[in-house]
Amino acid sequence: MTRQARSEPRRRRAPRAESGGDIRLRPSTTPVLPAVHTFAAIGLPTALTAELTHQGITVPFPVQAAAIPNALAGRDILGRGRTGSGKTLAFGLPLLANTAGSRAESRSPLALVLVPTRELAQQVTEALRPYARAVRLRVATVVGGLAISRQGQALRDGAEIVVATPGRLNDLVERGDCRLDHVRIAVLDEADQMSDMGFLPQVTRLLRHVPADGQRMLFSATLDRDVERLTRQFLNDPVLHSVDPPAGAVSTLEHHVLHVTEDDKPSLVLRVAARKGRVIMFLGTKHAANRLAKRLLASGVRAAALHGGKSQPQRTRTLEAFKSGDITVLVATNVAARGIHVDDVDLVVNVDPPADHKDYLHRGGRTARAGSSGRVVTLVLPGQRGAMTRQLKDAGISAHTAAVRPDDAELVRITGARTPSGVPVTLPVAAAPAASSPAVQPSRQRPRASRPRGQGKRRATAATGRRSGRA
Known part of the structure; x- marks a missing residue:
């Protein structure tokens, strides 16, 4: 099921500030669907509910119960929930449900999740992977610090869902390995940290490549004025879900x-x-x-x-x-x-x-x-x-x-402080965890001695694609 394109341009409703620094929305004329108390009542595809049951998950967290019904209906979502509140499935399950049944062309993903850090990108990927597999969707992870060539190949092979950090995704767009003109659902997770880390220009550049009539979901631990610019520019009549108390x-x-x-x-x-x-x-x-x-x-x-x-x-x-x-x-x-x-x-x-x-x-x-x-x-x-x-x-x-x-x-x-043993310890070399996708595997490099002089630095730069300020 995919979201229908609108025939008229999207109208932006500007949020305004309330006491305490958070932003709130003007009253919407569109009905807000009520929260549900079980995943079975949400209306997810059978394959997703079966996988939730297999994972031992039957009762949604508050942010999931509140956000998923409106997200399934295609509404833009502005969500506030502290880290660990279940935000990933709150946006991930409706994203997968609304993309299921579609197939991405080479280099043209259908859904995008932007996050500020590499660790969070891989965490989101691993959280969504079993559910994506259940509805036969492919997920690619795009982050700095790993081989850009492998990530580009994963996009060329076709991936419906891309989980990315802004810097590396901008690199791949500039290289022609990724086009965002087919993206129907775009998610910004931890938007406040992306703002704090200086990623707003890159995020804005990426979202301008995304069709304006698609669905947008923005989740953050705080919804203050640092996030207001993104909300004003890219969310259309969003439903605000703020389910967690202050820290x-x-x-x-x-x-x-x-x-x-x-x-x-x-x-x-x-x-x-x-x-x-x-x-x-x-x-x-x-x-x-x-x-x-x-x-x-x-x-x-x-x-x-x-x-x-x-x-x-x-x-x-x-x-x-x-x-x-x-x-x-x-x-x-x-x-x-x-x-x-x-x-x-x-x-x-x-x-x-x-x-x-x-x-x-x-x-x-x-x-x-x-x-x-x-x-x-x-x-x-x-x-x-x-x-x-x-x-x-x-x-x-x-x-x-x-x-x-x-x-x-x-x-x-x-x-629980106590006296340390005082006996030095040497940690065993941890075995590298098995990579579950070619898009997240580290590049393999030849031994330094086998390279011509000067080649190693150029190869490392090409492999990582690192630039100042990019994740």
Whole structure:
């Protein structure tokens, strides 16, 4: 089933600001369909409901129950839901249902999902793949850091659905490997982060290639003025679904601000990292993340760094090792924050406080996912207290505050801190996870010694297609 093209130009309805910075829509004359409480009642194709049952999923999350009926009806959707709320299936299931039965021509996908980071692109692909297979649709993943030639070939072979980061998709459009004039459904996931990362010009350029009479769905953890430009320009009379409370009102998530001294901070971080269970620690720079990961390994803690300076295969292996428990501490930067989707992470530690309240919310979204419980702990030096107070106020969060030292019982109560073994550990080389699509496989390069001088740098540049500021 595909959406019919409109014979008249689309009329744009401009959103307006409401208190608190979020945008809301003017009243729509088009009826909004009610939310449903089971997937069986939504009206999805039988193949999709059967696959949901096979996956053990029968009851939709609130954002899914609210958004899917209107998306199936072809309405533009403006959705707000915190990370881990089920947004991927909220847009993915109607996208697949409305594309099922169609076949893409070479280089001409029928549906597009734009995301800000490589990890999130692969996460979305893996979440949608079993359902796409159930309705015989092909999915291609297009991200930086992997072989552009393989991704171009996947598009030339034909793919109905493309999940992409803006920079790499722009490259493929410029190369002639992808045309967007057949796209009937376009989704922007984590639109606020795409705006924060400076992707708005690339996103705008891509959406201008997409037919104006197609369906648009925009999902984001926050719907503030940074997203307003995209909403005004590209969404037509959208239905607003805002089903999650502000981060400070999420009852399963605790926030703690721990005042520490500069002398105590290094040993305190080591004790928290040595806790039982998985923890994600955020730092401000990739160099600081690398240094902390090395210190933790030397102290007997299985840790690894995750940031934009790592190659995509390295990042993928690190995440797989964290998910499997081979490593227990993930030391990350903001660049990787949105792409970390790991269940049962009950503690996030801001070793370096974030730069603003949005970064705080994105980091905290790695825990208390889909209704589970979690804690966010921020270590604050004396000179950082004022800025942290302002961030929490901007985020609408009330945090528990305490001054702690490395051996305090309060630190143990909040974080589970304990003394590390002190025996250095060496992580085993993680086997690269099996790639499920040629579009996401890393390129294979010949040994450096077999290349003519100077060829390696040119080949690497051609393979990655990296440009400044692109994911």
